[in-house]
Amino acid sequence: MDGTRHPYAQPARGAGREAGGLGGHPSGLATLFFTELWERFSYYGMRALLALFMVAPGAAGGLGLDTAEAARIYGNYTMAVYMLAIPGGFIADNLIGARRAVVIGGLVIACGHFTLAIHSLTAFYAGLVLIAVGTGLFKPNISALVGGLYGQGDERRDAGFSIFYMGINIGAFFAPLVTGFLAQSAAMKSWLAASGFDPALSWHWGFAAAGVGMTLGLAVLSRQHARLGSLGNPPSAGGRMWGHAGLVVAATGALMALVVLSDAPGFEGLRYVFLALPVAAALWLGFTGDLEGKRLAAVFVFFIAAMLFWAIFEQAGITIALFADRLTEAEILGVSFPTAWFQSLNALFVIALAPVFAWAWVRLGPRQPSAPVKFALGLVFLALSFLLMVPAAALTAAGKVSPLWLVGLFFVQTVGELFLSPVGLSTMTKLAPARLVGLVLGVWFLGAALGNKLAGVLGSAFTTTDAPGLATYFLQQAAFVGVAALLLFALVPWIKRLMGGVR
Numbered sequence: 001m002d003g004t005r006h007p008y009a010q011p012a013r014g015a016g017r018e019a020g021g022l023g024g025h026p027s028g029l030a031t032l033f034f035t036e037l038w039e040r041f042s043y044y045g046m047r048a049l050l051a052l053f054m055v056a057p058g059a060a061g062g063l064g065l066d067t068a069e070a071a072r073i074y075g076n077y078t079m080a081v082y083m084l085a086i087p088g089g090f091i092a093d094n095l096i097g098a099r100r101a102v103v104i105g106g107l108v109i110a111c112g113h114f115t116l117a118i119h120s121l122t123a124f125y126a127g128l129v130l131i132a133v134g135t136g137l138f139k140p141n142i143s144a145l146v147g148g149l150y151g152q153g154d155e156r157r158d159a160g161f162s163i164f165y166m167g168i169n170i171g172a173f174f175a176p177l178v179t180g181f182l183a184q185s186a187a188m189k190s191w192l193a194a195s196g197f198d199p200a201l202s203w204h205w206g207f208a209a210a211g212v213g214m215t216l217g218l219a220v221l222s223r224q225h226a227r228l229g230s231l232g233n234p235p236s237a238g239g240r241m242w243g244h245a246g247l248v249v250a251a252t253g254a255l256m257a258l259v260v261l262s263d264a265p266g267f268e269g270l271r272y273v274f275l276a277l278p279v280a281a282a283l284w285l286g287f288t289g290d291l292e293g294k295r296l297a298a299v300f301v302f303f304i305a306a307m308l309f310w311a312i313f314e315q316a317g318i319t320i321a322l323f324a325d326r327l328t329e330a331e332i333l334g335v336s337f338p339t340a341w342f343q344s345l346n347a348l349f350v351i352a353l354a355p356v357f358a359w360a361w362v363r364l365g366p367r368q369p370s371a372p373v374k375f376a377l378g379l380v381f382l383a384l385s386f387l388l389m390v391p392a393a394a395l396t397a398a399g400k401v402s403p404l405w406l407v408g409l410f411f412v413q414t415v416g417e418l419f420l421s422p423v424g425l426s427t428m429t430k431l432a433p434a435r436l437v438g439l440v441l442g443v444w445f446l447g448a449a450l451g452n453k454l455a456g457v458l459g460s461a462f463t464t465t466d467a468p469g470l471a472t473y474f475l476q477q478a479a480f481v482g483v484a485a486l487l488l489f490a491l492v493p494w495i496k497r498l499m500g501g502v503r
Contacts, residue, residue, distance in 0.1 A: 025159070026150070029160055037171040046113060049207065051071075052325055052339070061202065063124065071319075075318075080136075080256060092141045092232075097235065107134070109138060110218065112131035112133075113210040145228065165354070173348050176344045178206075178209055179207075179340065180206070180339070278303050282298075284297075291500045298498040299440055301498070303443055306420065309420055310448050311455050314452050354422075372499075379416070381416030382413060385410075386481070390475045392405035393474050396464075428441055431499060
């Protein structure tokens with residue numbers, strides 16, 4: 001999902017498309033590869049610490065929040081990261097260009113991480129806002145730059161995005177290892193104490209390291225910008241679009257405000273509206289629309305499936321992080337390690353399994369499962385991953401459990417991710433009418449945003465003090481996704497008819 005282009009991002013003009021880089025790809029690919037690697041290092045390095053820092057008591061340098069409040073903040077933050085990509089892409093495409101958006105976004109992200117390095121509640125919230133705004137500018141537009149390296153029909157495009165996706169996961173793999181060591185390890189805390197620093201504030205050294213990562217990414221881009229040629233330059237007639245940009249920003253802000261309002265007592269019913277609207281759209285278009293309308297109905301079905309998927313999957317940063325920290329033996333052969341290191345497992349398994357999936361789809365060719373079947377299988381594996389945690393939760397009644405439970409969880413979840421995530425955007429672009437590609441992909445990213453928000457809502461019920469209650473928690477969510485998977489399997493024939501021959 002991270003490696004995709006933004007809904008409004010169009011291929012940049014005047015690209016440096018010469019085959020002078022690694023493996024015959026444009027030389028600019030290496031520049032964007034390392035820039036994105038360091039940006040993802042900064043994002044996942046901070047995310048690995050976020051929930052743990054929020055729930056850590058004040059005496060341990062944390063904010064001392066309860067799980068429900070930490071989950072609410074986590075859900076709103078990760079929602080904002082995805083939702084702000086919509087105005088971020090629009091502003092780049094119509095006003096400042098993708099390259100300038102990446103630079104400005106990266107600078108804002110770095111400022112956000114360095115702000116988190118300050119031990120202050122005000123700095124904490126300001127840092128999250130800066131990172132969300134900066135990521136909204138950075139993330140969609142660096143992917144657009146990658147797309148702009150290749151002309152229409154260039155056979156290297158898919159391979160180029162695969163290389164770029166590896167950079168994302170390399171950054172995501174190493175980030176928790178570095179920031180987790182700085183924030184949680186006994187060795188780091190001992191060094192801080194010996195050097196006259198407060199070891200309880202080691203969290204902020206981890207946040208600062210994430211800022212250093214983003215700074216390194218900007219340094220790579222600055223040093224090698226010539227490789228990009230005129231790629232991502234501002235549009236020639238962008239000055240007339242400021243009013244439209246204001247409307248996009250205002251609409252996005254209004255939607256975010258409604259989602260946040262759903263946390264307030266008496267307004268929780270809004271959460272059901274966010275699910276009911278796409279269901280209603282899918283049914284109405286599916287039964288009354290022409291071919292174009294029926295394909296849009298299929299888009300809304302995939303939107304719902306993706307939203308539910310990310311609602312469970314993205315709990316890795318909140319409930320699973322807390323399970324790892326409080327209920328899991330974080331040691332190998334008697335040697336302890338920071339619990340944030342568990343967050344590296346997903347990226348490690350993506351790196352290991354993505355080539356296997358790519359080979360399998362090529363090998364199967366036209367015999368591979370259809371898009372709705374792949375989505376349903378993604379939900380099945382996600383349900384199995386939380387079902388695996390039911391006995392693990394029950395075993396916590398006797399003490400901390402083996403780290404192998406979490407290794408299994410992340411492995412099964414990654415299998416589910418590879419069934420659903422890489423397929424999603426490809427399917428959206430196939431189903432979207434030519435004049436509505438941006439809107440359809442905006443719907444897809446909105447699903448990710450709402451899924452992340454729902455992850456925070458579900459995470460607020462997480463407990464580490466009641467083993468039977470925790471087992472029930474995992475079982476309920478496994479059943480929730482399992483039922484969704486069965487329903488999607490049942491709807492496969494209808495969805496195929498809606499898709500009108502699109503696989």
